[in-house]
Amino acid sequence: MTEAVHAASAPAPVGRYPHARRAGGLLFLSGIGPRDPATDAVPGNVLDADGRVVARDIAAQTRAVLANVRTVLQASGACWEDLVDVTVYLTDMADFAVYNAVWAEHFPDPAAAPCRTTLGIDALPTPIAIEMKCVAAIGRHPTSLSRPAGEGGTIGGADGGVRATDADAPASMKE
Numbered sequence: 001m002t003e004a005v006h007a008a009s010a011p012a013p014v015g016r017y018p019h020a021r022r023a024g025g026l027l028f029l030s031g032i033g034p035r036d037p038a039t040d041a042v043p044g045n046v047l048d049a050d051g052r053v054v055a056r057d058i059a060a061q062t063r064a065v066l067a068n069v070r071t072v073l074q075a076s077g078a079c080w081e082d083l084v085d086v087t088v089y090l091t092d093m094a095d096f097a098v099y100n101a102v103w104a105e106h107f108p109d110p111a112a113a114p115c116r117t118t119l120g121i122d123a124l125p126t127p128i129a130i131e132m133k134c135v136a137a138i139g140r141h142p143t144s145l146s147r148p149a150g151e152g153g154t155i156g157g158a159d160g161g162v163r164a165t166d167a168d169a170p171a172s173m174k175e
Helices: 056-077 091-105
Strands: 002-005 020-023 026-029 053-055 083-090 116-121 130-137
Touching: 026 056, 026 091, 056 083, 056 091, 056 130, 091 116
Parallel strands: 083 116
Antiparallel strands: 002 020, 020 026, 026 130, 083 130
C-alpha cells in the first residue's frame, strides 16, 4: 500500500502527481524545483520584456530547491537526516561548482550526506535551472511531526513501516 503526500506549504506540482509517496519505510519525493510557494516565481531568474529568462542565479535556485525539499519532507513526517538518495538535474553543468558549494552548506559532513547523482540535462518543463528527486528512509530518526522525541513505534502502519527505534541499527544511525 502507498500513500500520496501533498504539502500545502510547498509549490504546487507542475503536473498531476503528488509531492511525495510513502511506500513502506521509504518516501519518494517527486521532482522538486525552486519555485516560490507563495508567488510561483523562480528565485534568481531575470526576465526580459517578453518573459524570457536572460539571467539566473543558481545559488538562489539551489537554496530554494533545498528549502522546498525540506518543506515536503516535513509535511511527510520526515526530516533532513532521513534523506538517503538525491538525483539532481542541472540544465547547465557550468553551474556545478556553485550548486556543489550550496550543497556543502546544507550537508557539511560528507559521511552524513545522502548519496547523490548529478545529471546535466537540456531543459526542465519550467524555466528553472535545477530540480531534485529524493528518496528518504523514514523512521530512522524520530521527528516532532511523526511522534514525540524518544517515543518508539512505527511509521507507515499496516504497510510495513520501519521501526523508529531499532536495537539492531548501527551506532552511527542512533541519536
